[in-house]
Amino acid sequence: MPDQRRPPWGEGPPPWVGRGGFGPGGGRRFRRGALFALLLLVLLVSALATVVSRIATGNPPHRGVTVLVTAVVVFGLIGIARWLWRSTRSVGALMDAADRVAGGDYTTRVGDVPAPQLRRLAGSFDQMTMRLQTNEQRRRELLADVAHELRTPLQAIRGSVEGMLDGLYPVDAEHLRPVLERIELMARLLDDLRTLSMAEAGVLELHRETVDPRAVAADGITAFRESAERRGVTLVVDASPDAPTTIEADPVRLAEVVGNLLTNAIRHTPADGTVTVRVGRNGARGASFRIDDTGSGIPADQLPNVFDRFVTSADAGGTGLGLAIAKRLVEAHGGTIAATSPPSGGTSVRFDIPG
Numbered sequence: 001m002p003d004q005r006r007p008p009w010g011e012g013p014p015p016w017v018g019r020g021g022f023g024p025g026g027g028r029r030f031r032r033g034a035l036f037a038l039l040l041l042v043l044l045v046s047a048l049a050t051v052v053s054r055i056a057t058g059n060p061p062h063r064g065v066t067v068l069v070t071a072v073v074v075f076g077l078i079g080i081a082r083w084l085w086r087s088t089r090s091v092g093a094l095m096d097a098a099d100r101v102a103g104g105d106y107t108t109r110v111g112d113v114p115a116p117q118l119r120r121l122a123g124s125f126d127q128m129t130m131r132l133q134t135n136e137q138r139r140r141e142l143l144a145d146v147a148h149e150l151r152t153p154l155q156a157i158r159g160s161v162e163g164m165l166d167g168l169y170p171v172d173a174e175h176l177r178p179v180l181e182r183i184e185l186m187a188r189l190l191d192d193l194r195t196l197s198m199a200e201a202g203v204l205e206l207h208r209e210t211v212d213p214r215a216v217a218a219d220g221i222t223a224f225r226e227s228a229e230r231r232g233v234t235l236v237v238d239a240s241p242d243a244p245t246t247i248e249a250d251p252v253r254l255a256e257v258v259g260n261l262l263t264n265a266i267r268h269t270p271a272d273g274t275v276t277v278r279v280g281r282n283g284a285r286g287a288s289f290r291i292d293d294t295g296s297g298i299p300a301d302q303l304p305n306v307f308d309r310f311v312t313s314a315d316a317g318g319t320g321l322g323l324a325i326a327k328r329l330v331e332a333h334g335g336t337i338a339a340t341s342p343p344s345g346g347t348s349v350r351f352d353i354p355g
Helices: 024-056 063-102 115-165 173-201 213-230 251-267 321-334
Strands: 210-212 235-238 247-248 274-282 286-293 336-340 347-353
Touching: 024 063, 024 286, 063 115, 115 173, 173 235, 173 321, 210 251, 213 235, 213 251, 213 274, 213 286, 251 274, 251 286, 251 321, 251 347, 321 336, 321 347
Parallel strands: 235 274
Antiparallel strands: 210 247, 274 286, 286 347, 336 347
């Protein structure tokens, strides 16, 4: 079953919205602080101007009042100056960091800033750059993975075509069929990458409608029965009596999830083995799907990475994207997916779709 060919990327960006981020609440607090400082400055200047004007007109206030007003004005101006200095330093640090990020340095972090009112903004900025860094890392790894996966079939196609052009191989169906198969493999790989990238970017559009999950499971069994029989694998569908009859989901994408999981299960199930698709209830209105196989199972150290891109076993075909696509499509429906494999053998993949 799958083996890890590279370390996992680490799923999920940090959810800064509403958790320390500089959202509407933080912005209001900063504006209120600035307004308070401005009003305080106006009051202090007004108080000082009143005292000065009375002294100039020959009607000075009581000495204690003059001393008190002067002290309040001095300490108030010192406080405002300190607030402005901290805010200026914090804004300057944020501007310098933004310039570095604009130049492509996604490792930039602002860290702690002097102004308490701007620390939330600095935290949000750091989390944003963390996400940019993660996305950049994923982009580079994706390009490297695509180049690696396309290199092998391209080299095989080039070798076959050059051999036929040089007269080493006859131009017949026997030698053209492998070329066509490799071209189809590359086309599937590109289609899978497009689906996966759209799902990861959150721009994959779902066309939800009323779907019978039991029918989805039965249709999947029908579609893959012939390929399973060629491998000597038996397909079984088991719908629980309490399984829902309708859920709101995209029938095409839901069928794609079941198809990807069945493809993977059939591929890793030996002859005379069985793959079972079970349908049950999840919560009040949701559906639960589980695909069980009687294969050798997945080693415990590789189980956490089965939904990563291009994770395949050495003896398996396919593009290595089926489980990754299934995970993203399930999550696009608002559901969850997980794989288990007991030491005794076999693999069970369960995914839940809310109603």
